[in-house]
Amino acid sequence: MNKKTKVIIWVCVAIAAVLIVGALLSDYIASASQLSFSQFRAKIESGEIVEIYVNAFVWTGKTATGKAFTVNAPALHYYSDWAAFEATLIASGVDLSNLTVEFSNPNSGSMLESLFPMLMVGIVALVFFILMRQMSGANAKAMNIGKTKAHVQNNLKVRFADVAGAEEEKEELQEVVEFLKSPKKFADLGAKVPRGILLVGPPGTGKTLFAKAVAGEAGVPFFSVSGSDFVEMYVGVGASRVRDLFDVAKKNQPAIIFIDEIDAVGRRRGAGLGGGHDEREQTLNQILVAMDGFETTDGVIVMAATNRADILDPALLRPGRFDRQINVNLPDVKGREQILKVHARNKPFATDVNFKTIARITVGFSGAELANLLNEAAILAARAGRKLIENVDVYDAFDKTVMGLKKKSHVITEADKRIIAYHESGHAVLAGLCKNCDPVHEVTIIPRGNGAGGFTMTRPAEDSVFHSYNQMLDDICMTLGGRAAEALVVKDVTQGASGDLRSVTNTARRMITQYGMSEELGLVAYDSDQPVFVGMEYGHSEKTYSQETAAKIDAEVRRIISEAYDRALALLKENRSILDNMSRVLVEKETIYTEEVEMLMAGKDYKEVIAYMDAQDGNRRVNSLLGGGEEKTAE
Ligand code: ADP
Ligand code: MG
Ligand code: ZN
Secondary structure, three states, rough: OHHHHHHHHHHHHHHHHHHHHHHHHHHHHHHOOOOOOHHHHHHOOOOOOEEEEEOOOOEEEEEOOOOEEEEEEHHHHOOOOOHHHHHHHHHHOOOOOOOOOEEOOOHHHHHHHHHHHHHHHHHHHHHHHHHHHOHHHHHHHHHHHHHHOOOEEEEEEEEEEHHOOOOHHHHHHHHHHHHOOHHHHHHOOOOOOOOOOEEEEEOEEEEEEHHHHHHHHHHHOOOEEEEHEEEEEEOOOHHHHHHHHHHHHHHHOEEEEEEEEOHHHHHHHOOOOOOOOOHHHHHHHHHHHHHOOOOOOOOOOEEEEOOOOOOHHHHHHHHOOOOOEEEEEEEOOOHHHHHHHHHHHOEEEEOOOOOHHHHHHHHOOOOHHHHHHHHHHHHHHHOOOOOOOOOOHHHHHHHHHHHHHOOOOOOOOOOHHHHHHHHHHHHHHHHHHHHHHHOOOEOOOOOOOOOOEEEEEEOOOOOOOOHHHHHHHHHHHHHHHHHHHHHHHHOOHHHHHHHHHHEEEEHHHHHHHHHOOOOOOOOOOEEEEOOOOOOOOOOOOOEEOOHHHHHHHHHHHHHHHHHHHHHHHHHHOHHHHHHHHHHHHHHOOEEEEEEHHHHHHHOOOOHHHHHHHHHHHOOOOOOOOOOOOEEEOOO
């Protein structure tokens, strides 16, 4: 075996050498000249480039006279996908009507060129695997990983310190790290540690980074796979790959399995009309079976990431599976400052760059977008021939990035910020005033990536599932608080309350049609709550009542809501100064928690609360782990 592998290695090295020489030569021969990304972009903008050939590695632009320019796709980082780049061009007003884009190669020469990186990577990986195999017999199984299409990374260098501005999440994951470090210690005491952890949040908020950091902190191998990898497979292949993946991880335990984009395979089953996707379902079933197959003593933790928890099959969220959910939200102003500082570590900045100010203007940016912002700034500085990155570079990069992000519509101006702050304060103040509302846990004006401005989250101090008539009325009142505050203060209303209105309408309707809470309609259950079989999202429960009854129900819904709205408006008017103070704190700090809400409700002035928060900076906001009941959010 030793001799054989040696031969293989030499063959690989030989091939690599040939390829390198080939690559160098082909560079010589190729007539196309290599450009930097900004040069390339400029040529598109000026209309000099009229044809573009896009592939995963190289983009080639041709002028009307047939002159060719290339740019390396990997160097485009943020725009490695043409569609995303095109969107930014269009957003900045570039006319692309004369540009032909083809997703192929202009000639075989560059086809070869584009294959080189792939071949090189392949060969290096092969050599690496063979070496690994030689070094330890225990790792013989590593070859199987190729079969699962999963990647394994040992000795990850990522640590919690690399994930900035997410103290609460780190706290929750610390337990998992401890467990992975010594699973036996936990097993001996009969302690149950969550087996599956679901990271939920918008793209670029550091979910993958977090999963890696857990592996890095615990010093365990990290097996990762993406849900979308399974989608294109033949029937049965996905399932067997899942089985392999879990087997390999088990043999290398303690270990972490990370399933990215789990929604690609984990969608609610049976929701589609006709047929469904057999392969996806089989893969999902295999994940469920594999997770159930763990012993309590197994040191394998499965982490998964998604930006949509609501579309996941409920079976995935049952106890013993992904029963722990960690929300990774977009960072607030303080989080953004910390993230900027993490990414500034290896870049030289001029002294005029103030990360506090940059953090202030980048509301709605994800961690990935902040990292990209600094990178763009570095590129601009380099282009300008500077040794240090200056404030002007950061601002230029900001303008550029915002252009690209406008489409995604989560960039917030100062004026929006104030309106959202009033809206959320409206919810929070009413939650504080209505005696049947749960205590406010968190109020934020940072978008969650679902179109809503911010959100206000309440959480019961203790577990209670009982929902009485008065609780529901208070809940409706609090949920209407956002709209009421807008009407009261801004003297105009935004579309930001649509989620709230949907929610109160549902609650009011249920009160009447299911819980018999309307005198007008009596103790009758109007909506049959039978499960619907033909596609859960399509079917509607059958109507069992007449037109007139339907009209009465609608009128009652309207009455309940408008009475609650009047109450909301009156309460906010009476407590206008609390509302004003809270929104000022929110504009400044973006996110506040129970403690600050209580101070404000007690009549403290915004200056005092802000000063308190400044003094507390660094050692706060880990109070969320307490409390039992179901949390509620108003958007
Ligand atoms: P997600 O998986 O949620 O889409 P990633 O983990 O892939 O996001 O994040 C992409 C990149 O953005 C990271 O590699 C990192 O550079 C940066 N990033 C995101 N969130 C953070 C954070 N909280 N702290 C530091 N960097 C971050
Ligand atoms: Mg990711
Ligand atoms: Zn709202």
